[in-house]
Amino acid sequence: MKKLQACLFAISALTLAVPASAQFAKAEDAVKYRQSALFVMQQNFSRVAGMAAGKIPFDAKVAADSAAVAEFTSKLPWAGFGPGSDKPESKAKPEIWANKAKFDDYATKMQTEMAKLAVATKSGNLDSIKLAVNATGGTCKSCHDDFRAK
């Protein structure tokens, strides 16, 4: 009974009363969610990019593992750009919500290139990885140039 109470306490502490339509309890959570997902992605992508640039010794397994995490997490941030998530202070420009179709197109392109990078790292061919890193990095830059404040 005591254990059940502890569990119920843990659950109530972790949950919030929100409608299913609202993916996040508050706009600040949406912002933190997209920033968190992008940070996890960026850390993993940067490791592979560092290997491609010769700044980090090439390790095929680490590259493949990192690219797999980057690919998975590349799908996550976009849920955090929903209606109302433009309100809290962040580097996301209002243009995102004004040009959502263009933003979504950039997001799709990045995910496509990140998936290709994951495939390239599985090949273990450093030249293929370099090309895929360049293509992926280009999609990051395009979006940051248009939609992220300095």
Added chain:
Amino acid sequence: MKKLQACLFAISALTLAVPASAQFAKAEDAVKYRQSALFVMQQNFSRVAGMAAGKIPFDAKVAADSAAVAEFTSKLPWAGFGPGSDKPESKAKPEIWANKAKFDDYATKMQTEMAKLAVATKSGNLDSIKLAVNATGGTCKSCHDDFRAK
């Protein structure tokens, strides 16, 4: 040529000169990485827990998708608890590094229960999901009680 330069710029901006042995460029990145991974996981777990507790209307697909993300991200935070990552200010207690084996055991248990939750959500059976949410929430609580400052 201009495009190549833009790509190379994007890559150099995203990479850091670090040895492969150092998974993160600096201890602050390790802390931010584990916090980010745990936040993404918690947001997804909480959505399923909210459905289990009747606070969010049950949607089998959303539950399964959320649990899948929670399962994947449950594997990530631990890389951010390496040597030196106890230095930056955070809620992580020094006991983590003093009792690493116990901490790792909690981490493994949480990942095991989160994987079971992902299986339960695929079944679509709310009773199974409730049991798995309780078990998973219990592993969160145990670890927070021992290793996380209030």
